[in-house]
Amino acid sequence: MTRIALLGAGGKMGVRLARNLQNSPYEVAHVEVSDEGRERLKAGIGVDCVERDVALADADVVIMAVPDRLIGKIAHTFIDRVKPGTAIIMLDAAAPHAGELPERKDITYFVTHPCHPPIFNDETDPEARKDFFGGVKAKQHIVCALMQGPEEHYALCEAIARTIYKPVMRSHRCTVEHIAIMEPALSETIGATLCLALREATDEAVRRGVPRQAAVDFMLGHLNIELAIAFEQFPEGRFSDGALYAIAQARPQIFREGWLERIFDPAAVKQSVDEICNPKAA
Known part of the structure; x- marks a missing residue:
C-alpha cells in the first residue's frame, strides 16, 4: 500500500484532500502544526495527526497542502528527511516554476491543480450544481506535470491527484511552465x-x-x-x-x-x- 504524508492536513485545502483520501487505497499520515487545524481535522473527518518526522520517515509520497508562499520554505526543512524515490506532490506551480524547491536528484517533484467544475456541465444533482470549487460532488478536470523523477511516477501521482480532486473527468498532462x-x-x-x-x-x-x-x-x-x-x-x-x-x-x-x-x-x-x-x- 502506498503511504502518503499529507502536510497541512488541517487547513482548508488539507481537510478537503484528507476527506477524499478516506477509504482510498492509500495509507495516510496526517500532519498539521496548528492546534486549530488539528481540531478542525478531528471534528471534520475524525482523524488524528502525527508528528511530521514520523510521517515522513515511511512516506512513499508527500502531499504539500500548504500556501504557495510556504511551499519552497517548508520543502527545505524536510527534504533531507525523506527517503530516496519519494514523490513530492504540490498543488500549485508557483513555487516550482519560481525555482523555490530544494535540489535533490533522487526524488520526484509532481505538480497538479484542479480546473474546477466547468460552467458548461451535465450536473443534475442540486448539491453538485452548488459545488463550485469541486472535489466534493461536482465533476471537474485536472492538470498534472512531472517536473522531475522516473516516468512510472507520473501514473502513481496522477492516480493520487484523481483521488484528492475526485470526481475527475479529464486529466491533462502538462509541463510546470504550462500550469504556471x-x-x-x-x-x-x-x-x-x-x-x-x-x-x-x-x-x-x-x-x-x-x-x-x-x-x-x-x-x-x-x-x-x-x-x-x-x-x-x-x-x-x-x-x-x-x-x-x-x-x-x-x-x-x-x-x-x-x-x-x-x-x-x-x-x-x-x-x-x-x-x-x-x-x-x-
Whole structure:
C-alpha cells in the first residue's frame, strides 16, 4: 500500500484532500502544526495527526497542502528527511516554476491543480450544481506535470491527484511552465480580473438606476450564451451584428494594445510566481 504524508492536513485545502483520501487505497499520515487545524481535522473527518518526522520517515509520497508562499520554505526543512524515490506532490506551480524547491536528484517533484467544475456541465444533482470549487460532488478536470523523477511516477501521482480532486473527468498532462501560464496568468491575472470587472460594471448599472436583481440576471444570462459562443459550446450561435459592432468599439477603450503579449510574456509569468512566493519583495 502506498503511504502518503499529507502536510497541512488541517487547513482548508488539507481537510478537503484528507476527506477524499478516506477509504482510498492509500495509507495516510496526517500532519498539521496548528492546534486549530488539528481540531478542525478531528471534528471534520475524525482523524488524528502525527508528528511530521514520523510521517515522513515511511512516506512513499508527500502531499504539500500548504500556501504557495510556504511551499519552497517548508520543502527545505524536510527534504533531507525523506527517503530516496519519494514523490513530492504540490498543488500549485508557483513555487516550482519560481525555482523555490530544494535540489535533490533522487526524488520526484509532481505538480497538479484542479480546473474546477466547468460552467458548461451535465450536473443534475442540486448539491453538485452548488459545488463550485469541486472535489466534493461536482465533476471537474485536472492538470498534472512531472517536473522531475522516473516516468512510472507520473501514473502513481496522477492516480493520487484523481483521488484528492475526485470526481475527475479529464486529466491533462502538462509541463510546470504550462500550469504556471494557466495560473496565475490565464485564470487569475486575466480571468479573475475580468470577472471582477464584470461585477463592477454590473454595480455601475445599478448605480445608474437599474434594479439590482435585473442587472445581475441580465449579466449572468448574457454571459452564459456569450461564453458558449466564444468557447464554441453553442456551434449554431453567433454574435449579432449589433454585438459585433459594440465589441469592435469597446476593445480599444477597454484593452491596451499588446496586453496579451505583456501578460503571457515568460518573464512576466516568472515575475508573477516570484511575487506570489515572496510577497514582501513585490
